[in-house]
Amino acid sequence: MDAPDGYAPGWPGIPARWTSSAKSGVGTALSDKSRVWFTLSHGIFNEIYYPRIDQACVRDMGLIVTDGADFLSEEKRDTTSELRWLAKGVPAFHLFNTCRLGRYRIEKKILADPQRDTVLQQTRFVAQKGQVSDYRLYVLLAPHLGNHGAGNTAWIGEYKGQPMLFAERDGNALALACSVPWMKCSVGFVGFSDGWQDITSHQQMAWDYARAENGNVALTAEVDLQAGGGEFVLALGFGRNAAEAGNRARATLQDGFEAARSKYVRQWSGWQETLLQLDKNRSDNGQNLYRTSTAVVRAHEAFNFPGGIIASLSIPWGFSKGDNDLGGYHLAWPRDLAESAGGLLAAGAHREVRRVLCYLQATQEADGHWAQNMWLDGSPYWNGIQMDETALPVLLVDLARREKALDTADVARFWPMVRQAAAYLVRNGPVSPQDRWEEDPGYSPFTVAAEIAALLAAADLADLHHEPGIARYLRETADVWHASIDRWMFVTGTDWCRKYDVAGYYVRIAPVVKEEGVSRFLESIAVKNVTTDQAESPVCHLVSPDALALVRFGLRAADDPRIRDTVKVVDALLKVEAPQGPIWHRYNGDGYGEHEDGEPFDGTGIGRVWPLLTGERAHFELAAGRVQEAKRLQAALESFASADGLLSEQIWDAPDLPDRELFFGRPSGSAMPLVWAHAEYLKLLRSLSDGRVFDIPPQPVARYLTENTEAFCLVWRFNHKIHSLPAGKILRIETLAPAVIRWSPDEWNTSQEIRTNDTGLGIHSADLATGSLTEGKQARFTFYWLEAGHWEGVDWGVSIGAAQLGG
Structure with a gap:
């Protein structure tokens, strides 16, 4: 069945998968105003978590570079990536992704906005061969809202006049905005109509689907490299619905990357200063x-x-x-x-x-x-x-x-x-x-x-x-x-x-x-x-x-x-x-x-x-x-x-x-x-x-190790029955309910009764006077359950042996 006009074909997409667990960085803002945690791997965003650290909402977000004709390079596969921390003990990162063919370099600074539920990526595209105008740059985003890759809906829209890409699933939403204009946007189903399929087939975006409902979806947009001279900021906002997510993405862009960076670094550095200086004898060379x-x-x-x-x-x-x-x-x-x-x-x-x-x-x-x-x-x-x-x-x-x-x-x-x-x-x-x-x-x-x-x-x-x-x-x-x-x-x-x-x-x-x-x-x-x-x-x-x-x-x-x-x-x-x-x-x-x-x-x-x-x-x-x-x-x-x-x-x-x-x-x-x-x-x-x-x-x-304390007893209980007891040791009986224990040291020729004591921990115990019993004897016992008012009807035995307990 053909998709309606503007709707992406290929529903529901291929089965969703997560991505590499080999993280190069993890981060979050030290602020209760921000409920986003991000991870990095292979030079790009990996899973991003919102609104709780146990709920992943994004599989990954990275860039693809083409020249629109015969050159295509995917950032996470075709570059060598170097990561630096923006400051010691501050989980904000400076990434340098260099094309293995020497054509370009992408520099990124990544952190979370301490003021709201947004992650930020300040990006600089450097042409190492030719000019910035020779290249096209595309953002690929894979939503997995609420820990699920299936059942996501994606669309192209705007918030208060600013174009954005959106995704939503069961009360969680995201919105992707950019500080420079989008050249083109599309959404699609992974494996069929997504941006990766489009760009790798055409060396550029040929598709412009506006909506992909209830599947494994991906969002794609072309960044206007000329508008910012190769520099731009991506803001990925999250919320309970598209409006909340859009509001956060836009507000973060309005405040600017430097405002977020300054507060983020200040909060983390301040926390690090409260810690013990267990690195005081360490040189600053290399990783701390x-x-x-x-x-x-x-x-x-x-x-x-x-x-x-x-x-x-x-x-x-x-x-x-x-x-x-x-x-x-x-x-x-x-x-x-x-x-x-x-x-x-x-x-x-x-x-x-x-x-x-x-x-x-x-x-x-x-x-x-x-x-x-x-x-x-x-x-x-x-x-x-x-x-x-x-x-x-x-x-x-x-x-x-x-x-x-x-x-x-x-x-x-x-x-x-x-x-x-x-x-x-x-x-x-x-x-x-x-x-x-x-x-x-x-x-x-x-x-x-x-x-x-x-x-x-x-x-x-x-x-x-x-x-x-x-x-x-x-x-x-x-x-x-x-x-x-x-x-x-x-x-x-x-x-x-x-x-x-x-x-x-x-x-x-x-x-x-x-x-x-x-x-x-x-x-x-x-x-x-x-x-x-x-x-x-x-x-x-x-x-x-x-x-x-x-x-x-x-x-x-x-x-x-x-x-x-x-x-x-x-x-x-x-x-x-x-x-x-x-x-x-x-x-x-x-x-x-x-x-x-x-x-x-x-x-x-x-x-x-x-x-x-x-x-x-x-x-x-x-x-x-x-x-x-x-x-x-x-x-x-x-x-x-x-x-x-x-x-x-x-x-x-x-x-x-x-x-x-x-x-x-x-x-x-x-x-x-x-x-x-x-x-x-x-x-x-x-x-x-x-x-x-x-x-x-x-x-x-x-x-x-100092006092060499030894146990004076061994314990018998219904979930941990013992069958032998070293001579000279006390037999302790433990039950989960109050009881009278009738026991005999001589095969029931004589017997005596002892009532259990409540330990205050849900255990009732009684110590039988078995310390004087010699090797070869046996202590036999049964139970009268006080709350139920009846005898157990079965008796048990523990034999006295010569072996002593090991310490």
């Missing part, structure tokens, strides 16, 4: 990764959801992703959020950390946990539950308190949040049946270590708020979990032990098994591409640098033989020597990364190495007292940054694939920048400045 990192982390905060920091302004492998993958990394992960806030705290950004804690308080679920990841309004995106994402906010409160970022009133405000989170941890931890560390269920050193440290931090806060009973119970629970770490996650006698000459090692994912025997991994776990270790029993072991979290969270000393042995295995299996220095894989068999041929991750792939892990290893080396090695790893981490100073999620660790822009030791197609990586770098600078690990919680260090 400290100021870049502080700006990157701060630029990822949602000002209309204060304290909401997303994981990355990027969509990993975005060029292969469409509307069915709405989230990308522009979501809030509580884990990443807490780690990012820790980086800001290391730099001295106290107010920002208080905002993060307020945001966490507002998005905490009623039962005390946080969603695995979420939109900025708190709506969950994925449906998993990860226990460390509940533990880390607790540790952030304690770290902020110790750094004096919180006063007494602040701590009192956040205590209910901490109390709820601690209650969730003790009710569901150490590993919930729903708990998955990324792909796989089971015990993880990082998660368990974070939980134990969080319980001890929460106990201190409970004491501060006059709840000694809760404090005591949290510490006792932490002791039980701490004493069980080796039983849960330390393996011995395997082929890897023999191959690498170690006594044992910690594993990344230990499945939750029905029996409590030491290192009894007899249940199978479904993990793709995982090395099978043939010991006495076939076992799937995931080994990871995550084990170093036991040191980072204060549960093991850096020189502990178990840690040393684990590091030896980790380095043998996961370490890669890149040109810049050592870097590590997350774990053996990781499938999150490009395929061997460089094809993007599509649910399967080969996990690549992570710069973040080099930062974490540097912290471990500092904890071990090897300062020079920590500094060497710091230098390696800095070298893993892109030429523009951004740290990626992963680094390509295979031979170069130039056609896919994949080079050994350089960023892969995963998220860039990864905010957590920049935050880890900030913490590393602070740690090296202080001469100690900045964020190590002192409570586990004091309790387990």
Whole structure:
């Protein structure tokens, strides 16, 4: 069916796709009057986000140059691009895009208007061969309003007499205006009637469609180069409707680029001056990764959801992703959020950390946990539950308190949040049946270590708020979990032990098994591409640098033989020597990364190495007292940054694939920048400045490394039954409802009853006097449920053994 006159043909266009995640710059104004975040890649605008940092509204916007006859050059493909920051620590950018054939150069200055929802591009076109009049210049804009490439409507129109190009979808709109006249404008459906198809076919604009409805659309306009002598300003305004967007674009042009630049730079520079001078001994030559990192982390905060920091302004492998993958990394992960806030705290950004804690308080679920990841309004995106994402906010409160970022009133405000989170941890931890560390269920050193440290931090806060009973119970629970770490996650006698000459090692994912025997991994776990270790029993072991979290969270000393042995295995299996220095894989068999041929991750792939892990290893080396090695790893981490100073999620660790822009030791197609990586770098600078690990919680260090506190009991509960108890230990029974426990030490020849106590955290507990029972005996017990008024009708048993708990 033919399109009506003036309407573009080819509805609805090809399926929409996003674009490269390899950002060269990210930015936003430090103003609550501006709700726009922009990204740059390959010398042009990439995704632009409005009105929230988790909602992309633009795929990209770039330029095409022709001579109207036989020369055509696309800016993002046919130029070499150089990016400079307009000022230190200010995410506004000066781009120099030079034609590879030497015909022209395009200079741009890019930032957001601090006064309104507009991004600005001041542009200068320089003819390196011939005159400016020999060339034609076209703007191509791809709207993806509301995180969708489909369902957009585009048209040519005007606002108060000024010609503009518009697009709208479901309550979001944009308007593109220029400081010089348009020569020609058109809109169309991508792949059929868009400007790229037109210009590449005709070397100029031959089409002038006025409207393209409800599809994957693109906007194209020819700039009048003669009018400004090759210089002009583009203003892309956003609003709830076309009039709002048009108003903002026009008002920004009226104020002028210099007014926006001056205020933008002044606001960012003023904020940078409030931070610690962790770069004071650094020369100004080259990239100042400290100021870049502080700006990157701060630029990822949602000002209309204060304290909401997303994981990355990027969509990993975005060029292969469409509307069915709405989230990308522009979501809030509580884990990443807490780690990012820790980086800001290391730099001295106290107010920002208080905002993060307020945001966490507002998005905490009623039962005390946080969603695995979420939109900025708190709506969950994925449906998993990860226990460390509940533990880390607790540790952030304690770290902020110790750094004096919180006063007494602040701590009192956040205590209910901490109390709820601690209650969730003790009710569901150490590993919930729903708990998955990324792909796989089971015990993880990082998660368990974070939980134990969080319980001890929460106990201190409970004491501060006059709840000694809760404090005591949290510490006792932490002791039980701490004493069980080796039983849960330390393996011995395997082929890897023999191959690498170690006594044992910690594993990344230990499945939750029905029996409590030491290192009894007899249940199978479904993990793709995982090395099978043939010991006495076939076992799937995931080994990871995550084990170093036991040191980072204060549960093991850096020189502990178990840690040393684990590091030896980790380095043998996961370490890669890149040109810049050592870097590590997350774990053996990781499938999150490009395929061997460089094809993007599509649910399967080969996990690549992570710069973040080099930062974490540097912290471990500092904890071990090897300062020079920590500094060497710091230098390696800095070298893993892109030429523009951004740290990626992963680094390509295979031979170069130039056609896919994949080079050994350089960023892969995963998220860039990864905010957590920049935050880890900030913490590393602070740690090296202080001469100690900045964020190590002192409570586990004091309790387990200095005082050598041991657990006096072991816990049985319905979601975590144990079958044996070391002689001399107390058996603690925990339930979610009040009960009377009838138990017998002698196969019911005699029995006694004990009533559970309410811990105040949704757990009811009772300690059975099993300390005097000898090896071979059994404690048997059953329950009378007080609220329901009936007996359970089943009894359970726990055998007394000789083995002692490992510390």
